[in-house]
Amino acid sequence: MRFNERELLSLARQPAEKAAEIRMSLPRKGGVLKKRLVKLVVNFLFYFRTDEAEPIGALLLEHCRVTKEEENVFSISFIEEPERKYCFECASEEQCHEWVEALKRASYEFLRRSLIFYRNEIQKMTGKDPLEQYGISEEARFQLGTSSS
């Protein structure tokens, strides 16, 4: 699949919501944990060799499952292939917990849910659609239960 790598590289250089050196393994048999710089920017998780400026890879965090595995280990897998896990070994349980919480919220679809929820709550309380004043109430992306046209 083609993608605009230059822009993704540029995104990887932006300030991160979260970044840390974490041991990580890719989903394959005998996947070895290797120390990586792991960086969360918008809905992408970039991973770098610790001494390199360009990431080795990126994970788009849509439709993924983030699971705390053991004490300081969490994994990311994707819905269509739940057995293929990217594993991350943190320095502490606390760090592990923080990353799990952050990654669970780091998707566009999560934001969309939040928005629909808040919009609905405000509408229930005020009888008014809070998006109307910004002229975006009809935007497809803010609708409840839209199906692709």
Place this chain on the structure above:
Amino acid sequence: MKLNERSLAFYATCDSPADNSGFLYKRGERHTAYHRRWFVLKGNMLFYFEERESREPVGVIVLEGCNVELCDSAEDFAFAIRFGGTKSRTYVLAAESQAAMESWVKSLSRASFDYMRLVVRELEKQLEEMRWGLARGCGGSRGSPSSWKPKPSGLERSPEPLPALPAVLPKENGCAVWNNVLGVEQPPHPSGCGGHGDEGNPRPPPLPPRRRGSSGEAAAQSPSTFCRLHERYSRDMARLRQDWLQKQRGPRP
């Protein structure tokens, strides 16, 4: 750079709602010929397929940080997706009608994660302020949203913090909730992406983590920042419209 392509392909083709979809002509990189492709916009990812029925996208354009503009082109209803870097490629696309072009320009310019996060924060703030208002016994939550400003600081706030995380967090990150939204009374719906029975209770999802130390980003700490951003969007849209009208009147000298 490696990308989790299989998951991307799944995201592109699964039945989560698309923010826009339709045929667009895409100008090739090296050759200036346009190719008709089926485009699907989900979140900040613009996928394109050879055919509408294709099982996998040919490619994807990550839209974060892009600008959408009208452009000079022999092709009618053309617009461009531009990025900031010096060597960035500009994607030139053309719609099949004026309405389609406007619809795409609108949805693409609002496609960024950052924008969505801004809107969510704004609404969360409004809701919080409303709840504080109620907690102080101020009742009456009528009135236009624009009047939701914090009460004078003389009043003592008994802050009612927003309810905590739902007891059971959703298993999948943003999966398949369009039929099963938090807080909305709907029977749980099995979805193509693996179901989501856990959210019965109406608690607001916590906000995504804040970006640290970002320069040149709207801090979104106050409604005025958000209003300014929206004004900018309206100005951009008005300018695009004007550009287009001028183009319609005739070729530039």
